[in-house]
Amino acid sequence: MAPRVLISDKLSPAAVQIFKDRGLEVDFQPDLGKDKERLAEVIGEYDGLAIRSATKVTEKIIANAGRLKVIGRAGIGVDNVDIPAATAKGVIVMNTPFGNAITTAEHAIAMMFAAARQIPAADASTQAGKWEKSKFVGTEITSKTLGLIGCGNIGSIVAERAIGLKMRVIAFDPFLSAERAIELGVEKVDLDELFRRADFITLHTPLTEKTKNIIDSAAIEKMKDGVYIINCARGGLVDEGALRDALDSGKVKGAAVDVFSSEPATENILFGAPGLVCTPHLGASTSEAQENVALQVAEQMSDYLLKGAVSNAINMPSITAEEAPILTPFVKLAEQLGSFAGQLTETSVRCIRLEYEGDVAEMNVKALTAAALTGFLRPLLQTVNMVSAPVLARERGIQVEDVRREQQGVYENYIRLTVITERQERSVAGTVFSDGKPRIIQVKGINMEAELGSHMLYITNADKPGFIGHLGMVLGDSGVNIATFNLGRTAPGEDAICLVEVDGDVPASVLDTINRLEHVKQVKTLVF
Structure with missing residues (x-):
């Protein structure tokens, strides 16, 4: 029977077709993820679940997922999946970290320009019939120092683009090797040095206990006056209250924020701050990226369900x-x-x-x-x-x-x-x-x-004449057929091991008889 996949969020029709072309049975219900109770009712019928951000895969849903083998998230963030519960149940959780990397990196660069040149505010002013050239004096990016917090897949793309813009790039990333830094053309520094030297700071790191509020009031105090901060990575990396205070005081000249500690962010302490540019978590929102991650997750899930290939798994x-x-x-x-x-x-x-x-x-x-x-x-x-x-x-x-x-x-x-x-x-x-x-x-x-066959006998014994014959007679008299017979010993007359493949279960009474044979020390049945 072909594996069954449920798609519970809006996914590209091309991704649905990939599942079908690979021979999987696919059930496309793009609004089902919003109905947690209904999803919990039906999830037990599927081997795979493909989602975006709307579906919340809770512990209850995973508990009901008796057949589920893999959850595929079209995108990077898996905050909407209970990873420990999935892992305990033996369900692989995959994401697609590369499908929207370029799009997210481009958004960070665009947000940096928008903040440096005050483009959103200048646009609103101009369209309102004003002509406030002196009000919107910007900051040039050429020859400025860009500080990357996180230089993985997305951060390295930002570095490449920034170097093309004639910026100097420094990076803080504990996992960045010296060789990789040279290859990228960036200078590896510690966090305090990055805060001290950077004219622009952009974040490209996951949200963990170590990175939560990595930019707080103490960090901002170490920065240059008039620094710019860009966050298109994860809400919670920047202390929003501290950033608001720094924008109000002018310590931070501008900030560009695509992600918030609580989303959807219909209210936020940052809103209305001077020099602030905001977007509603658009980092991965281009038609190309949406298509890429959908196709990628369909291929990854199909490869696992059909071939056992595991790629971009969070927990395996x-x-x-x-x-x-x-x-x-x-x-x-x-x-x-x-x-x-x-x-x-x-x-x-x-x-x-x-x-x-x-x-x-x-x-x-x-x-x-x-x-x-x-x-x-x-x-x-x-x-x-x-x-x-x-x-x-x-x-x-x-x-x-x-x-x-x-x-x-x-x-x-x-x-x-x-x-x-x-x-x-x-x-x-x-x-x-x-x-x-x-x-x-x-x-x-x-x-x-x-x-090793399905049913094996494991016997430890003393290497003495007659043992093999006695064992063969007991099994033969009991109607137990021997498939293979394997022996090994430490030295003549000393400890020996016998591994016997048999054609079925060996009754307990037969094991007792073998255990009573002279020279036998231990006998156990093994099942593979």
Whole structure:
């Protein structure tokens, strides 16, 4: 059955067509997002939900979404989605951070010009029949210093445009590398230096606890007299009361604001301030951007629902459409290793360590670690998946480590999962051969080679003559058919492990009989 997608906001007809062309069943109800009760009633019928800003995906809606696998937001902001609730439910939340980047950057540049040349006020005055040339003396932008707070995708475009306008550009961004700064032609500075040197300051950073009110009265005090402030990023980055005071006093000569702490902003402390230019959150509002983000979210959601490719996810490592086929067998291996270890672990876990060696160490190991945690936790939490597993592990106090290194042994790729409990360390390792099938190659330091089937018997025993024959007789007499039989040992006559693939469930009575066999130390059934 084809995956079903609900579009609950106004989205481009071209985006609807993309879903259809990719073979998905799409239900286009552009006004449904405004009716929270109705949305909660019907959301359980869909695998995907495509939204803009009108739909509020609350915890209640997510709780009712039994089939939902992915929420796609056509745009950058996901403030209207309960991310923790979606993550706990295993629902991927995607956005489209690149579809409207140019449009938002252009708006910031336009707002900078509008404030510097007082264009809105001059326009209103002129159209009112006045001719107030002396009243609207502006500020030249050429050779001025522009301070970027945030130099990611949008900020870097603003930097490029500003350099083209012959501005000097300085940037504060903890994640901006020295090499990237040189590539962009900007000077990386700390925040206080940016406040001290910038003639114009523009914000391009998300709203977090660290960035909330990043421009407040103390920050404004450090700025040049007559500075201009532009915010087309997020309401809440600028303390609106402090900015109003600074505009009234003339400390800030002009400000251009597209976003507000509370929206829609029908009232705001900034309104009426001298030198202020306002727009109603138009940063992404061009016909090109609206089309771009709609098409992008349709492609991303289709790729995930049909191929398992994950791009621009807020709560899961990305897996590109190109790497998905290569990564798939390693995802399966990582999940099998986690499941193997999870089914054998009976005490509280302190740490899970993933070691990636050879070719696999160059792959998307975040996705592989998420898959391993999924397998490990599934015996306890049946609904866990790659989205929710890292969060659930963290909630349970399980430390997760991953180590990458170049090939050291005979295998071109190698994954080892080690579980550290209060009492012991236990590891299991595997590889993917050229046939694309995962194999177990080591258990508790004992080498063996086994392909895992749906039903397996795991037996630890002393390596003594007669054990294999006795085990075969018990299974045969009980009508349990052996599919594959794999052995490994530390040394002749010492500890050994037996992995047997069988064709179905093994009754408890048969397990009891095996457990009573001479030389058997432990027997468990494993299901994959």
